[in-house]
Amino acid sequence: MNLRGCAAQILAKVIGDGQSLTAALEHGLPKLKDSKDRAFVQALCYGVVRHYYALDFALGKLLGKPLKAKDADIKTLLLVGLYQLQHMRVKPHAAVSETVAATSHKPWARGLVNGVLRQYLRDAESLLQAADRDQQARLNHPQWIIDALCRDWPEHQEKILHANDQAAPMFLRVNQRQTSRETYLDQLAAQGIAGQPVDCCDTAIRLDQAVAVEQLPGFSAGQVSVQDAAAQLAAELIDAEAGDWVLDMCSAPGGKTAAILERQPALAGLVAIDVDAQRLQRVEENLARLHLQAETLVADAGNPADWAGPRRFQRILLDAPCSGLGVIRRHPDIKLLRRPDDITALQATQAKILHAAWQLLSPGGILLYATCSVLKAENEQQVAAFLAARTDAEEVAIDAHWGLARPHGRQILTGERQMDGFYYAKLRKAV
Numbered sequence: 047m048n049l050r051g052c053a054a055q056i057l058a059k060v061i062g063d064g065q066s067l068t069a070a071l072e073h074g075l076p077k078l079k080d081s082k083d084r085a086f087v088q089a090l091c092y093g094v095v096r097h098y099y100a101l102d103f104a105l106g107k108l109l110g111k112p113l114k115a116k117d118a119d120i121k122t123l124l125l126v127g128l129y130q131l132q133h134m135r136v137k138p139h140a141a142v143s144e145t146v147a148a149t150s151h152k153p154w155a156r157g158l159v160n161g162v163l164r165q166y167l168r169d170a171e172s173l174l175q176a177a178d179r180d181q182q183a184r185l186n187h188p189q190w191i192i193d194a195l196c197r198d199w200p201e202h203q204e205k206i207l208h209a210n211d212q213a214a215p216m217f218l219r220v221n222q223r224q225t226s227r228e229t230y231l232d233q234l235a236a237q238g239i240a241g242q243p244v245d246c247c248d249t250a251i252r253l254d255q256a257v258a259v260e261q262l263p264g265f266s267a268g269q270v271s272v273q274d275a276a277a278q279l280a281a282e283l284i285d286a287e288a289g290d291w292v293l294d295m296c297s298a299p300g301g302k303t304a305a306i307l308e309r310q311p312a313l314a315g316l317v318a319i320d321v322d323a324q325r326l327q328r329v330e331e332n333l334a335r336l337h338l339q340a341e342t343l344v345a346d347a348g349n350p351a352d353w354a355g356p357r358r359f360q361r362i363l364l365d366a367p368c369s370g371l372g373v374i375r376r377h378p379d380i381k382l383l384r385r386p387d388d389i390t391a392l393q394a395t396q397a398k399i400l401h402a403a404w405q406l407l408s409p410g411g412i413l414l415y416a417t418c419s420v421l422k423a424e425n426e427q428q429v430a431a432f433l434a435a436r437t438d439a440e441e442v443a444i445d446a447h448w449g450l451a452r453p454h455g456r457q458i459l460t461g462e463r464q465m466d467g468f469y470y471a472k473l474r475k476a477v
């Protein structure tokens with residue numbers, strides 16, 4: 047199978063049909079038997095999606111007029127070709143001929159692909175200059191995200207946009223129930239895997255280079271999990287005490303559920319819910335690997351009357367569904383798939399779940415509101431509106447040396463200490 051053609055087909059599902067990159071790769075990659083081939087196609091797909099706005103600008107100039115919708119696979123093949131020429135250490139002539147060879151199912155496109163890629167090689171310099179004059183191409187993001195970040199973080203906007211386009215490092219969370227970070231770092235070193243402790247999070251290790259999880263010592267036995275350090279902070283912030291009942295309102299795939307359980311082995315219990323049954327299964331698998339127990343429930347967090355009964359909780363984590371604009375490094379397709387209207391709809395869902403969660407919190411209990419977004423509308427403004435609407439809620443300040451202290455909560459902007467963009471606010475219910 048032609049690997050460029052395979053990447054183009056996967057990308058057509060994302061760019062043409064609006065599927066997530068994860069779903070398109072899960073469907074497309076198993077067709078390749080060789081793991082090196084899978085890694086190459088995956089690198090092409092991530093690369094094209096990550097650099098889409100810059101590449102698409104260059105392609106627009108080279109094509110003159112757009113291709114028809116039914117030829118989305120040829121467009122994505124051209125993007126694959128351009129990506130290789132701009133960003134990969136592949137010999138240009140090999141990149142062109144292999145890409146042209148992927149047109150065998152549409153022979154008319156052979157000349158077009160060959161011509162466009164060769165023209166790029168001749169005009170690369172002037173195309174780069176033209177891209178520099180176009181904001182969307184230069185900053186490599188859709189205009190609405192550029193504008194939203196400019197509005198919310200005018201002093202940090204370019205830094206965030208730049209961080210969004212870097213591949214994220216691999217962070218590990220050490221399972222404190224099984225081992226210590228120091229011991230695990232020694233185990234990693236013994237395997238020749240270099241990693242550094244993360245100073246703002248006592249369970250986190252940042253690897254110098256990503257590795258397959260199978261290479262991590264003790265992974266299948268549950269000694270470690272893969273989780274960004276910013277996400278790991280949730281367990282420390284929620285600070286569950288022995289004997290507490292904890293509710294994780296939007297739990298799948300269970301990274302924070304597990305982190306909370308690892309940190310506090312003497313909980314009365316933890317209930318982990320998610321509206322998506324398939325994703326909730328991932329929570330169960332993760333907990334099983336880590337030898338942790340929780341009650342899992344497929345349920346709508348916005349309608350607790352349907353499932354909660356009279357139970358109340360001393361701690362609630364609301365890791366709300368959000369735009370994900372803080373995790374674009376890990377999911378670059380967010381740039382292509384999210385729409386500005388989504389933010390308004392998400393805000394309404396977040397507010398609904400936040401008020402619903404509050405009903406389930408014991409007097410004196412703590413609710414930790416979290417998102418992996420950097421937009422104020424989903425974060426500090428959401429919390430401000432909630433506090434204005436409730437007389438029985440007060441904010442607990444988060445005293446930390448990571449993130450930015452905001453009028454409400456704390457914001458980590460993408461790339462700070464190489465972490466994902468994340469937001470946390472801690473709310474206490476009056477007794």
Ligand SMILES: C[S@@+](CC[C@H](N)C(=O)[O-])C[C@H]1O[C@@H](n2cnc3c(N)ncnc32)[C@H](O)[C@@H]1O
Nearest residue numbers: 296297298299300301302320321346347365367
């Ligand atoms: C940000 S993710 C949670 C990540 C998770 N806390 C972790 O650390 O692994 C948001 C989750 O909210 C779930 N979700 C969205 N709407 C929901 C609702 N109305 N009720 C319950 N879960 C919901 C999604 O299925 C998704 O799994």
